[in-house]
Structures are given as structure tokens and as C-alpha cells.
Amino acid sequence: MILSAALASLTSLHSVYWFFPLIFCIVPLIGYNVRRLLVLDSGILLLIISYLFVNRVISFTTANLLSIIGFFFLFVGVWFYARNTLLVSGIDEVFESSSDKNVQDFKRSALNDLFGNVVMGFFLAVFAGLIGAYSSLEMGIGANIEIILMVIFSSAVFFILYLLINIFSWKKTA
């Protein structure tokens, strides 16, 4: 967590508020150490907001877009990892047999989930960011690419709509 915040601060040296991520990472650190999920969660949200605030004046380029989204998902990855670590440490405390195969499997599957979600989320966000940039920020691109992008973006919008409807219509069947 400290490393990611330090990295964020280092890449934000152009701003007078470059130290904000470093300061705001204290809150989730406290939450992590005292095992208060609410403090951890709100601390991470504050860290993300502080990072965005520090970089609010940077110019729009593809590199900056990737950097902003990259850091966003880095913080999210740290957040998820911290929550998973707290859960696993809770399991270790309650269950003497933490070497149990089921617990080991669970730890492994957590890492897979973490990696999969963050990477997939990153690509989806980059994709969606490009849509936003194209539609609102008057990014100049060629006519042929525009047509291809239109088709891809329309499909993506419908796909995301489908996913959202699917998520919201979920019912408790247990």
C-alpha cells in the first residue's frame, strides 16, 4: 500500500500536492492494522480521489490516460488484496487447521480472482475511457478507424447493458 502510494506520489511530482497519496495512504493502513474494513475501504477511496485530485491538471494523452487508469486499478488491486488478507488471517485465527486443503485452495483462488478482475477491469476501463475520450474530448482520429470504433463501441455498450441487467436481476436462490 505504501509502495503504491509512493509510486503515485513520485509520478505526480509536477503537482504541488504530490505528497497527497502518501498522506492519504495512512488511513487505509490504519484500517488494515486495526482490522476495520470500513476504515480500510473509505481510506482507499480517499487515496484514489486524492490521486485523481493531484493529477487533475495533466493534459489528455494516451499515456496519461493509461497512467490514470493504471494507478486506479493498482489501488483497487491493493484494496482487494488487503481485504482478502484480512479474511484469510481471520480464517487462520479461527481455524487451527489453516494448512487444510480447502483453505489453501481458497487462498489460491483469491489470487486468481484478484488478478483476473483487476486486469479485466483495467482493459474495460481503458476501452470505456477511449469511448469517453472519443465522444467528449474531441480526440482526432481517421474516418476508417471511426467507423470501426463506432461498431465496437456500440457492441460494447450493449454488452455492458446486458451485464448490468444480468447483475441487477440476480435473485437470492439460496
Next chain:
Amino acid sequence: MKMDKLLVYLTALTILTVLLGNLFRSWVFFMGAISSLALFVIVGRSLPPDDIRVDVRRETSRGIRDVYLGDEIELNIHLENKGDELRFLEVHDILPSLVEVVDGSNHQIVRLEKGEKKDLYYKISCPVSGKIEVGPTKIRYRDTFNFFSEELDEEENISIRILPRVQEMKKIDINPSYTKHWLGDIKSKSIGVGNEFFSLREYHIGDEIRDINWKATARYQKPFTNEYEAEKSGDVILVVDGYKKGIVGTMRNNTLESSVDAAASLSSAILSARNQVGVIVAGEYLNWVYPGTGKNQYQSILSNLAKFEKGGTWGLEGVKWLLEDFFPRRSMIIFISPLTVPEFSDTIVDFCRREYDVMVISPDPVKIEKNIVGDLGSTAEKLHRAERKNIIEKLWTYGTVVVDWDPNQPLEPALEEVLRYRQRKRRA
């Protein structure tokens, strides 16, 4: 909604970034909003399974519901996943606080593939007698990042009776002073049905051929018949004192537990001598078993002792009317009481004055306390000892036989010693 917490966080982040983006007129915040939406779509899609259904069934091994104190009982939880794959399923069988898990665990984590069946086992033991409720079984699914949890069906409780510990007492002859007509093991010093030779008499018509004493017949040239000493039985009523104020010790080791164990052991020994045994347990409620014999009687005594609840409603004086009005007169009454409530000794004396044959078995509360806390402090211990000695001497004076029993030791030697003294006294 699949992931309530995550939804709240990401919605808050999205709204905040959109507001800040408008405020600062910065594209960076809008990228934050887009990223949080993308994250929500991905995580919400992949994490909790759509269908979470697990069938739970709990049972004891071989369907046993009665166990003796200190015995182990195996519990099996059968799980069947009828929904999607569950990576983290927490199974927690709720147990009463006194119950000890001796093998396995009542709290386990399992992973269940789709359609998979799994059996979980663990063994428990209970250090106190009585009825225990096992369950309900709490089942909780959690996702890997602890954003989502779902409580599943709960299996109903099952009741298990922990019967009191029974000590083997082979040498004990608790012979009631007043016997009844039915056959037993007590020698009555009178002629009747029995196995022990008593005397000879001339043959009368109707005597059994097998009772003819052939040696005496040959010697005196006329038929003689053996007479036997009648073996009879009596009524013994065990009165267990469960008055709450008088109980000394911890939840696991106390005078009441010792009294219940003693009552169970005595009823087994007395019943095996073909006497009739009844039980009155006085605590929160007044439970009793009318005198009877046989295995069924023993089982009903044990179950009565197992469901017994200590309380402050019924002291020993409260059982007076019950004994007088409902139980046979001239029964032998064995009070099992720590004698910590002084008024109870008056009740016992009162019974001695009447036509009852009274015995007191008193688990020593000072010994129990000493076993728990170590040194009591010499003055306090001396005071308690003196007080107890006074009560016991008073009871002896009124003709009560008192067994001052150290519950950390077996009951048989202490009882045997006192019974020997009682027999000598009777002969004298």
C-alpha cells in the same frame, strides 16, 4: 443485489468523481468514474455464484441420543451443493458453551464443486450431565474479497441426553430396615422363600420333594423338610438436593453434579439387589419416579436425573409432603445433599423422628472448593469444617447414618465403611 458493499463504494466513488470532474473541469475524474463502473461490471459479474443452494443434514453417529457423562459422541454433517461451485463455505455447528470438541471441529471451511456431496465429522463430549441442544448449523458463503456474504439454510437442533456417570459398586449392601413381602436379597431372619438354609422341620403334606432333607430323613426314619431364610426387598427413595443456593463449585465440578452421579450409582446398585428404588429430585422443578424395579426403572431414573434443572424453588423441606402423601411409608430414604443449607438438616431430623429409615450421603463442599481454588485460607476452611462437623454430628445423634463423601474419591469405600458401622449397630 450481488455485492451490496462494493456497489455502495463504487457508486459513491462514481458520483464523487463525476462531481469533482465537473467542479475542476478535469478529464481525470471522469476516467476515475469510468474505471469504477468498469470495475463494478467485472467484479459484479465474476464473483458470487448466481445459484447458492446447499442441503444440510446433521445426525449423530448410529442415531445415538443418550450418552453417559464423559463419553464421546460423533456428529456428522452432510452437505450437498445443489447450486454453483462454492469456493468458501463456512460451516459452523453451534454448541452449548460447556460442550467440548474432542476430535475434528464444529467450525470448518469447505469448498464444494457443483453437485458435490461432503460429510463433515466431529466428536464432542460434555462434562456435565443433562440435556444439550446441538445446533443450529450456520452456513455462510463468502466471496474471496469479503464484499459479499450469504447465510444459508439452518439445520434444526438435535437434543442429546448426557446421563450421569455411574460408578460400579459391587460390595454395597444397602439393606432397608423395613422390608416388603416381595423377593429380594435382604435376609429377613424369618422363614420364607430364599436360598439360605434356616432350619429343619417335619415334612407336611404339600411340601416340595426337592426341599426334603434326605440325610435327616434317613437318620430319624421320618421325613424332614429344609426351611429357608426369607429373602425380601425394601423400598429405597433417593432424594437429590438441587437447591440452587446450596450448590458449591463451578459449572463443571460442583456438589450437584456429584449428587446426581451418586444417585445414579446408588440406584444401579440398589436395583441390582432387587429392591424397589424411587427418586425425587428437588430443584427448579420437583421431578420424581415412583419406586419400582428392573431395567426400565433404571432408565427412567437416569432420564429423570438427566433432565434435572437446579433451581431455588424446591428445597428439601419441600419434598416432605410428597414423601408423606405419595411414597410408601417405612421406606428407606437416602438424602443426597451437601448440607450447605442449615434448615435442611432439620428436615432430615424430622424424617428420622418418624418411621423412616434415613441415610444421608453428603458430597463434601469444602473438598470440592479446595480442589478448584487450592488453599481456602486456614480460618475460612476451619470455620466451614466446624460448621459441617456440627451438622453431621447432629444428624448422627438423631439416628441418621451420614456418609461424609469426598467427591474427588469413589463413593464405594466411604459408603462401605458407614454401612459396616450401620450393620454392627443394628446387630447390637
